[in-house]
Amino acid sequence: MKFLNFSEANCKNCYKCLRHCPVKAIKIKNGQAKIVEDRCIGCGQCLVVCPQDARNIKSDLKEVKNAIKEGKKVIASIAPSFAGAFDINDGGQIVTALKKLGFSAVEETAIGAEIVAKLYKEYIEEKEYENIITTSCPSANYLIEKYYPSLVKYMMPVVSPMVAHGKVIKYNYGMDSYVVFIGPCTAKKIEAANFQHKDIVNAVLTFEELSEWFKEENLKINELKPQSFDAEAQKRGKEFPIGGGVLNSFLDKEINKKYHFISVDGIKESMEIFESLSSGNLKKVCLEVNVCTGSCIGGPVMPNGELDFFRRLIKVKEYVKGKDNYTEIENEYKNQIHRLNFTKRFFDKSLNKNKANEDEIKKILREMGKYEKSDELNCGACGYNTCREKAQAVYEGMAEMEMCLPHMRSKAESLNHVIVENSPNIIILVDRELKIKEFNPTAERIFNVKADNIIGKPISILIDDTKFNEVKKNKKSILKEKVSYSLYGVVLMQNIIYLEKQGVILAIMVDITAEEANKKELIKVKENTLDAAQSVIEKQMRVAQEIASLLGETTAETKMILTKLKKLTMGETGDIK
Incomplete structure (x- = not known):
């Protein structure tokens, strides 16, 4: 998935992400988790719970920095939950910080929330509906479109506050302005790319990304002098991130008579109420649904280690409390509601799954x-x-x-059992007290004792435990040591292995008695062969000496005859005998 996924290097087959995914949009292949885009609702909870921090969230940070460097009109639309995301003393400190980063202007996304609240009210007053569902939470919208498509007809056809504000910014600053939404929601990254309002919001940064950017620039926000927002919302819009804030933004006495108003936050709770609505158990209800537990204040990409949920909630409430009470939307925004198109269509995006028989x-x-x-x-x-x-x-x-x-x-235990039970080698497992924990059939045969009679007893009653104590003390294994156990008539090649994590010592012993016996026999054969060879050599030496003696006598006689023959040939006189 191009917006949210897991980094392959870190996935560890724990399945925690899948357990927390309410719609099971995670595919496991070769032990690696992967988010399937068609099934995902963008809530980001799988990335939050990942114990290996193997999350990979598409970042627009580089693009935003480039837009600032290129001198574009970069406008920040920051969600009102920022008050609980950062350790600040005044809301205006975030404005100063963003302008130090290079933003041309900073406005509250709550301006868009006010427009949405006004449109919600008009929608409800327009006519009677069987049921109504607010559409400010993109994850809730995806959940309905993909998994409860029968409820699409109840969804208010209105854009989210982010998109509404983006349209206002483009209208006020020009279509060439570069709009950056900053908030606690991963689903906003997906929403910004929607074909119905593409290029309205040019980039989405999470509070987590912004926090890292502040650290890069060594900005200590709570030490900055506050500045005013270039455009600020009323209390009604600022309350959107608080559970029930959406409904409270447009309720009045007349509207209250028409429907039962229910505010729900959390994925499990959202799915439960959708199930109830789908089954026809609920009628004449107006639902505010937020997938994140704690609404937007519990968003998945709040800065790590800043504030806990309840401190964030209190800080947002304090920020909202200091603002004006509910008022009618400013005249300029009244005009913009009618000039700009804030409608949105929702579709049946249900999945065609192959059902197994x-x-x-x-x-x-x-x-x-x-x-x-x-x-x-x-x-x-x-x-x-x-x-x-x-x-x-x-x-x-x-x-x-x-x-x-x-x-x-x-399966593993069964396989291990088969290996241990059928191993031709002796396998003995002892604990830290050198008491026997495992004793396989080969060990039973070699040491002539049943496992039931020896397990739980010290290894010393079976064999000398000196080497075991040595391994325990030094925490170093002894490998390929030949030991003779005359009591059992065996010679063993033993390996005594220290397993620190498991707190045990494993002994694997190979019976080499037969090999040792063969070695002795081979040595005897070699000795006999050497003796025989020595005897033959001595005989050969005697024969050689005898031959040499005979050769010596015959050589002398031959020399004498040849001398006489030479004299005769040369005509010398003398007797020839």
Whole structure:
């Protein structure tokens, strides 16, 4: 997803994001979580709960800085919840800080909220409706369009305060002005790109991004001299981020007679009331729905470590309290309501999911080790509420078999058991007190004792524990040490391994008795062979000496004959015998 997603390097198969995603818009593939845009409502809660901080939120910060450098008219529209986002003493300090960053003008988004409140009131007064749902929260709007499309008909056809204010800014400062919305909401990044009002809001910065920018510039906001907003809203618009603030902005005695007014915040609560509305259990209700718990003050991208929720709430209330009571919208904005188009259409964006039949669900359940109804633990560890829901997700390609943690644990334990039970090597596990915890069948055979009779007892009653104590003391493993246990008639190559995290010592011993016996036999054969070779050599030496002696005598005789023959040939006189 181009606005919200997870960084691949940090995802750790914990499924916490999926557990917190109310619409299960997260796909797990090869253990990596990925947000599926078509299913996402942009609430950002999955990124908030990620324990690895593997979140990746599209940032417009570079574009905003470039716009300022290029000398554009960069106008800030800041949400009124800023009062609870930053540690400031006066609302005007945020204006000073933003202008130091290079913004040409700073206005309150609450101006747009006042326009929206006025349009809501006109909409309700216009005629009687079966039910009405406010549309200031973009995540709530996406939730309805994608998962409760039958309720689209109840949605007020009015833009959000962000877009309303963006239109006003473009009207007042010119279409070439560069509008930057600053707030606590991730869904605003998605909303700004909507085709119905594209290029109205040019960039969206979160309070978190702004806080980091302040740190980069070494700006200490609470030490700055306050400045006035270039355009400031009345109390009615400023109350929008507080739960119930949207409804309170347009209620009066006449309107109160028409509907039951309900304010809801939180995803779970929002879905519950949508379910009730979809089933026809509610009639003549006007709903204010905010997906974030605590409304906008509980937004997902508030600065980290600044203030807790309740301190933020109090600071926003104090900021609003100091403003004027409800008044009619300023004349200039009255005129703009009729000059500008603040309508918005909402659509049925429901998903076409492939529904698995019962046989397919059962097949997937069996592959996850769920053969009986009792096997379906519905533990939720994988992120899905039930095993059958998980099976459906597997069928859709949104989940993997391996995500069933109880099944994988059982499978791993079973595999480990098979390995230990069938290992040809001795496997012994002892605790910090050197008491035996595990004792496999090979160990039973070699040491001629049953595991049931030895587990829980000191290793010293079986074998010398000197090396075990050494490993425990030094916290260093001993590897490939040959030891003879004459009591058991075996020679073992033992590895005593220190496992600090688990608090145990693992001994893996290889029986090399046969090999050692073969070595002795081989040495005897070698000795016999050497003796035989020595005897042969000695015999050969004697024969050689005898041959040499005989050769010596015959050589002398031959020399004498040859000498006589030479004299005869040369004609020398003498007797020839």
